[in-house]
Structure formats: structure tokens, C-alpha cells
Amino acid sequence: MPVARPLMGEDGSLSPVGELAPGTWYLAVGRRGNALVAQGADGLRGFLLDTTSIERGDGADAEAAAAAAKSGFEPYWFAVPVARPLMGEDDSTTAVAELAPGTWYLAVGGRGGAILAQAADGMRGLLLDTTGIQRGDEDVAKSNVRETLRAAELLASAVAASPETDFEPFWFAVPVPRPLMSEDGSMTAVAELAPGTWYLAVGGRGDAILAQAADGMRGLLLDTTGIQRG
Known part of the structure; x- marks a missing residue:
């Protein structure tokens, strides 16, 4: 996805049900004319009307998506009780990020006793220590999506704003x-x-x-x- 684009409701309404963000992979599960029926990691589905310049995943991406669907894994939101490292998916011993308490993350898959987790910025990795994690319900998931979209809007607005020339540090x-x-x-x-x-x-x-x-x-x-x- 080259730029953020709205995901429209499957009921044919003109109200977006979400926003597809650059740098995040989505699954095309169908086609309606020139539009795609897209699905995010949280299970949210809708119509992507503007498909120009989208980047398609390779065979490995398709295979991984098919494996996830076959496994029947139900994505869910969760929070960690203490800061914990998110390890690389390649089984390396290098942490790619740190999960912070008080922040919701999305579990998009399972690897034995570990969780394949995704942060709001699209960063993915394995959470090996899942003891004491707090699982969110559907209301939490919807609220987190709204908060993430709102944060993206605020960040885009801040980046686009002109610096205050008379700002006093x-x-x-x-x-x-x-x-x-x-x-x-x-x-x-x-x-x-x-x-x-x-x-x-x-x-x-x-x-x-x-x-x-x-x-x-x-x-x-x-x-x-x-x-x-x-």
C-alpha cells in the first residue's frame, strides 16, 4: 500500500470501516469488479476501491496467509504485565522491539508456546514469554483500532504542520x-x-x-x- 487508503463497508455504505496503512500487509480474499475485498490481521473486512500501485506479496506471503487461515487462529489483542522483548521471526536471538505495559498489541498467530505479535506500526515478531498477558475483548479491539487511526491522523497532522517560528523552548x-x-x-x-x-x-x-x-x-x-x- 503506497499511501493510506480507506476500507469501505461491505454493505455498500459510503462510510469507511477502517484505514489501510502503508507498510502493513493485508489479505485480498476476493474481488468485486475493480475493487478488492481486503482483510486485516484483526479480521476486519471491507472494500478497497483504489487498488492502484498496491504491492503484492510473493508466494511465501500467500503460503503463510493460507497456513494461518488453515490453523484457525483467531487474532486477539493483548497487553504484557511488564516490558518484554519481541524477537525476530527468523528465530534469531536479536530483539526487534520491546513490548511495553499499558499498550495493546495484536496476536496474529501462534508458534508453539510463543505468540506472533504485531504492533501498531506493523512491526512483527515472536513473544516467547506469554505468562500473565492480558487478553482484550471485542470492545477493546474496536477501541484500539479507533485509537490507532486517531493517532495516525494526529501524527500526519503534526508532520504536515509548519514549525512555529516564534516558539520559546x-x-x-x-x-x-x-x-x-x-x-x-x-x-x-x-x-x-x-x-x-x-x-x-x-x-x-x-x-x-x-x-x-x-x-x-x-x-x-x-x-x-x-x-x-x-
């Missing part, structure tokens, strides 16, 4: 842990801001803050509610 602290998103507009957290630590706001991007940590790491803080200014 200030120190601030967050009331609860919050992700610092990449400046390039991808749904990738480059760091997590922790309560009790002071960060420097070096610019404004619409309603977001361009923040900088002590190690020089910079990113966009989308949720600025309740921050304490120094």
Missing part, C-alpha cells in the same frame, strides 16, 4: 509514560517519555510538541494533556 515532564513518535511520520515510537524526568520542548507542530531527551533523541509528543512545564 521550555522544559516539561509528563504525568504518565507517553511515546515519542518519529518525525518522519511513521507510526514508530523512537522513545518513551517517563514521569519524573524533564524533557526539552524545542518546537511546536500544531497541537504536538517536538521534544528532545537528554541523550539528544528527538520526536513528536502527540498527547500533551497534563504535562508539567518547568
Whole structure:
């Protein structure tokens, strides 16, 4: 998917039921004229009307999708009780990401006692330690989809906003842990801001803050509610 595109309801309504994001794989389960019937990892289905320049997966992708369907695995949302590493799908000993408590992730498959997990930014890997994980119900899943789409809209708006030329830098602290998103507009957290630590706001991007940590790491803080200014 070269750009974000709406997924329209199968009932023929003009209201999108979701949004397909670049960098994430979806399964084409049928065709209706020039449109595709697409399905996401969370089971959400709908019509993709604009199929121009989409990237098709290779045979391995199709085989994996068929295997997942055959296994009957039901995707579900889950959260971890403590931070845990997400390991590469190639069985390497290298962590590709870290799952954080308080964040919902999508289980898209099972590998023995491990979970094949997917984050909001499309990053996938194996969660080997599944003890104590909290499973979300259907309402949680729907809420998480809405929150993810809203976060994507906020990030796109912040990236597109012109920098404030008269911005006065200030120190601030967050009331609860919050992700610092990449400046390039991808749904990738480059760091997590922790309560009790002071960060420097070096610019404004619409309603977001361009923040900088002590190690020089910079990113966009989308949720600025309740921050304490120094």
C-alpha cells in the first residue's frame, strides 16, 4: 500500500470501516469488479476501491496467509504485565522491539508456546514469554483500532504542520509514560517519555510538541494533556 487508503463497508455504505496503512500487509480474499475485498490481521473486512500501485506479496506471503487461515487462529489483542522483548521471526536471538505495559498489541498467530505479535506500526515478531498477558475483548479491539487511526491522523497532522517560528523552548515532564513518535511520520515510537524526568520542548507542530531527551533523541509528543512545564 503506497499511501493510506480507506476500507469501505461491505454493505455498500459510503462510510469507511477502517484505514489501510502503508507498510502493513493485508489479505485480498476476493474481488468485486475493480475493487478488492481486503482483510486485516484483526479480521476486519471491507472494500478497497483504489487498488492502484498496491504491492503484492510473493508466494511465501500467500503460503503463510493460507497456513494461518488453515490453523484457525483467531487474532486477539493483548497487553504484557511488564516490558518484554519481541524477537525476530527468523528465530534469531536479536530483539526487534520491546513490548511495553499499558499498550495493546495484536496476536496474529501462534508458534508453539510463543505468540506472533504485531504492533501498531506493523512491526512483527515472536513473544516467547506469554505468562500473565492480558487478553482484550471485542470492545477493546474496536477501541484500539479507533485509537490507532486517531493517532495516525494526529501524527500526519503534526508532520504536515509548519514549525512555529516564534516558539520559546521550555522544559516539561509528563504525568504518565507517553511515546515519542518519529518525525518522519511513521507510526514508530523512537522513545518513551517517563514521569519524573524533564524533557526539552524545542518546537511546536500544531497541537504536538517536538521534544528532545537528554541523550539528544528527538520526536513528536502527540498527547500533551497534563504535562508539567518547568
